[in-house]
Amino acid sequence: MRNLFEHPLFIVILLALVAILFGGKRLPEAARGLGRSMRIFKSEIKQMHDEDDDRAAQRPTPPVEGRVVDAPSSTGEPRDAQQHRDSRA
Known part of the structure; x- marks a missing residue:
């Protein structure tokens, strides 16, 4: 699928449609409202990250807790082999 913004002509047509739909007076108001919304959104996201950091x-x-489950023998032999050898003696 082709990228919509691949050609500059598509961008010009899109901007013209937006200008026609919103009109000359409402376009700056819409842009201002979008800017405010983005600032609020960014501040809320930052606040959420700060709260997560504070909780952490x-x-x-x-x-x-440290426990020794099976201590290795000092002779280098496996523990079972050492016990088997000790039981023979």
Whole structure:
């Protein structure tokens, strides 16, 4: 599918249609309203990100519990082999 804004003629036609639909007086008002809406939207998004950052900073990290599940033997042998050898003696 071709890109709509590939040719400058399409952009000119689109701008002419917008000018005809909104008229000379309402076009600046519409642009001003769009600008206000964008500023409000950006400030709300920034506020949401700031609140998320604040929540993440306030949330304490849980302490890490350290436990040894299976300590390696100091001889380098697997633990089962060492126990098997000890039970023979």
